[in-house]
Amino acid sequence: MLLKDKVFAITGGAAGIGRAAALEAARQGADVAITDIVPEESVQPILDAIRAEGRRALYLQGDVSAHETATRFITAITEELGGLDIFVSNAGICPFHAFLDLPPETLIKTVGVNLLGAYFMVQAAANQMVSQGRGGAIIAVSSISALVGGAYQTHYTPTKAGIHSLMQSSAVALGKFGIRCNSVLPGTIRTAINEEDLSDKTKEEAMISRIPLGRLGAPEDLAGPIVFLGSSMASYVTGASLLVDGGCFVNLQ
Numbered sequence: 001m002l003l004k005d006k007v008f009a010i011t012g013g014a015a016g017i018g019r020a021a022a023l024e025a026a027r028q029g030a031d032v033a034i035t036d037i038v039p040e041e042s043v044q045p046i047l048d049a050i051r052a053e054g055r056r057a058l059y060l061q062g063d064v065s066a067h068e069t070a071t072r073f074i075t076a077i078t079e080e081l082g083g084l085d086i087f088v089s090n091a092g093i094c095p096f097h098a099f100l101d102l103p104p105e106t107l108i109k110t111v112g113v114n115l116l117g118a119y120f121m122v123q124a125a126a127n128q129m130v131s132q133g134r135g136g137a138i139i140a141v142s143s144i145s146a147l148v149g150g151a152y153q154t155h156y157t158p159t160k161a162g163i164h165s166l167m168q169s170s171a172v173a174l175g176k177f178g179i180r181c182n183s184v185l186p187g188t189i190r191t192a193i194n195e196e197d198l199s200d201k202t203k204e205e206a207m208i209s210r211i212p213l214g215r216l217g218a219p220e221d222l223a224g225p226i227v228f229l230g231s232s233m234a235s236y237v238t239g240a241s242l243l244v245d246g247g248c249f250v251n252l253q
């Protein structure tokens with residue numbers, strides 16, 4: 001087990017990539033704390049699955065774009081689970097929209113959830129880890145979109161580049177405390193975030209045709225990389241970013 005008796009916390013753990021990572025962390029021996037914007041009832045099956053692995057589970061409903069959520073989450077984790085070892089900033093939204101008429105509210109919301117939310121959470125988690133004095137690991141779910149563009153994602157891709165940059169600077173700021181900071185850069189992973197976008201079958205086929213491994217990703221494809229970066233197997237890895245995209249990024253021709 002890669003995370004035996006560690007405390008693993010994740011934002012946006014109610015669905016998609018976050019849910020897959022939370023469940024894998026429990027299988028790998030960690031107690032798991034989840035925060036998400038959805039009500040607790042809808043997360044109950046995930047909490048039950050974590051407990052069925054013999055691990056403790058905690059849920060806090062909250063909006064990551066409100067900085068108080070970070071304080072509430074970290075306080076609940078320390079009170080109920082006794083500390084924090086691995087923190088994953090994952091919650092995010094991607095409301096696809098054209099550039100020229102993008103409403104300011106859509107930009108403000110996307111930056112608020114994806115970038116400010118990640119910052120508030122990572123800062124609160126880092127303070128907790130520093131106060132514990134036993135190091136830790138922070139992983140942020142950025143994206144291949146930190147490196148490439150999308151015509152309907154002009155408000156989204158800068159947030160993913162920002163998260164990638166946040167992990168690099170945090171790695172520098174927190175290295176002296178033994179806290180490692182890394183990002184994963186998923187390619188296109190089939191989840192609720194892109195269900196509508198991928199209902200355009202021509203677009204879906206075009207995207208698959210660019211992927212050397214021949215398929216879109218599944219949420220479980222991110223679980224292993226996230227657990228690895230949180231584990232002692234990655235003890236000399238910090239400031240790194242791991243593309244998890246089936247080879248899409250490197251496929252020029």
Ligand SMILES: NC(=O)C1=CN([C@@H]2O[C@H](COP(=O)(O)OP(=O)(O)OC[C@H]3O[C@@H](n4cnc5c(N)ncnc54)[C@H](O)[C@@H]3O)[C@@H](O)[C@H]2O)C=CC1
Nearest residue numbers: 012014015016017037063064091092143186188189191193
């Ligand atoms: N699915 C994909 O192709 C890719 C996803 N990503 C990133 O992965 C992360 C997870 O996304 P997916 O699992 O794909 O989507 P998803 O929609 O399945 O999951 C996102 C989760 O975040 C939660 N959430 C949304 N707004 C929130 C808020 N304000 N406060 C707290 N929780 C909130 C949702 O309730 C949901 O549980 C996001 O940051 C996304 O940008 C990155 C690259 C590709």
Ligand SMILES: C[C@H](O)[C@@H]1OC(=O)[C@H](O)[C@@H]1O
Nearest residue numbers: 094143145187188193194
């Ligand atoms: C939601 C999109 O399908 C997905 O989000 C990303 O970050 C990837 O680049 C994909 O475009």
